[in-house]
Amino acid sequence: MLIETAPAPKAPLWTRLPVVHQLRQSVGLQRGMLVVGLVITGVFILTAIFAPLLAPYGYSQLRDDSGPFGAQRAPGGEHLLGTTVGGYDVLSRVIWGSQTAITVMVIAIVLSIFAGVALGLVSGYFGGWLDRVLVVICDAVYAFPALLLAIVMGIVISGGRSDLWGGIFAAAISITVVFIPQYFRVIRAETVRIKAEAYVESARVLGASNGRIMFRHVLRNATRTLPLIFTLNASEALLTLAGLGFIGFGIEPSSAAEWGYDLNKSLSDVTSGIWWTSLFPGLAIVLIVLGITLVGESLNDLADPRLRSRRAPGKTTAGVAGTSVVPGGTLNAGPGGIDGLEASSPASDQHPNDDPFEAK
Template sequence: MALPGFGWTTRVWRTRGLARWMFWIGLAITAAFVVLAIFAPLIAPYGFAESRVDGVKLPKLAPPSSYFIFGTNDMFYDVFSRVVWGARTAMEVIVISVIFSVAIGVPLGLVAGFIGGVVDRVLVFLMDALYAFPSLLLAIVMAFLLNQKLGNGIVAAALSITVIYIPQYFRVVRNTTVSVREATYVEAARALGANPFTVMRKYLFGNVIQSVPVIGTLNAADALSTLAALGFLGMGIQPNEAAEWGYDLNRALDDPLIGVWWTGLFPGLAIVLLITGLTLVGEGLNETLNPALRRRRMLPVRFPARAGADERETEAGR
């Protein structure tokens, strides 16, 4: 039984086939990284920028062993600790960027679609201008501008990624609002004297928000790849601010030339696994919530008892 307001949970449970397996496998992978992010101080043996223990420096480029299960890198950091702390960084950036994108894009799309006119044209023009830029290039420009104001931390990285996804939420919500605003129940609310804010909040918001969770999960996977790209290019989070997998990959570029494979393998695997998990969740939700794609479980058919007919058949047999 689904919780009130969470009817999609019933649809997820009743869906069968590949969509259901995609969703649950992706959810399990994502949940594993969420656990790493939440309990990073307990799981990681060292801090994300800790190179000394009791005044003794950690070994440089030590191979995986019982002391350092993922080895160490050229900055004397424990790779396993960097991977674990990197999960927290990734989750923080993903959550902040998606929340800000939804908080800005959804209301703007709702207002533009409902009011129309000059407001709609101006907002559509601005969002199309942002959407015309390549996403990574736009993130690099915003990171360059924000790093000067906010530094090379998590908030600056998250906000630079936020700009990419605002137009996506705006376009989806705006198009849905345009098609729904002429519905009978909206006209009835207007006739009863409801003001535009009330109509948007009570009668439109619940109908246009249904596709946002699917977009959010897919954007989360893309946000992680963008974060890794920014870190790889040196425009993201610096190592003294937080652990970031893209930066660690950049530092490990030349290591395979000297036979050091572990410094780049484990951060790269973490990026691939988390992107895969988030993508599977998004695709599973899309096929589950979309009526055109959803395959439901076939429930058993039970006909009501025919007491009168059974009695007549018994008497006829006598």
């Protein structure tokens, strides 16, 4: 039985972009979660980029032309969100803090992706004693608490000084070390599966080198799930940075704005009825982690066929040009496609297990 189908029209390039493709694929609650997560994440990124234009004052500014700001001033007037116990403008500290947060997230994720992917690719492809050693090392590193490791790395890298780049790299590198085993496990498992495929064996028979097979054939197909891990790890990186600042190992306010540090300094304000110094930095952390988590969970659901919602059959746009049922005969589906063909026969004449294209 020969079935001839018309080639489906190729979708525009912009519809095949990673996030756009998942957005078009999502339906119902999944689409709502993804849209909300993308909006929150987009606002966070834009705020970090345009922080110098959006912030009314500098992150360490204590006075303007009219004089000092004053400590613990209530929201209103020139300070829309009030001032902190140290005399800093809360709105400016929240806006500038987005730059610090996104810098740590980008550095940590990029370093962990490169290291984890490289180690997982080599371990899964070559196997042997190297694979066993790397698996044991990554499992041992993964057992360390992220926050404890971040504290140790902060002391080693910055020498106890919480300056801008010392604090940023201390948090980023400690997060990187914790994230490497996650990327290693995913890439190693995919590499072990892909290297046994027929096209990899064909490339090896044709004389392709190990490097060409690894980077041309295996790596391209083993990194499809990385965006899911990236989004989930980004929120964890932000929480680790905030935790460092909250326990006193963050970045000093004269070097950069950091939400965890601001929360630490506002603990005594809460008992005095001064709520604005802790509410807005904490709200920023909650919203951004929520937005990134919603994006990650939505992408995870869409990548899993068991969790992905199906579109209604009526929304299928595939068409059939012609079907050769018997030699010399052609059955035309008509403008209704498959639905039109099936509707042309009475429902009572067909058994649920019958093939509508089977020659009678």
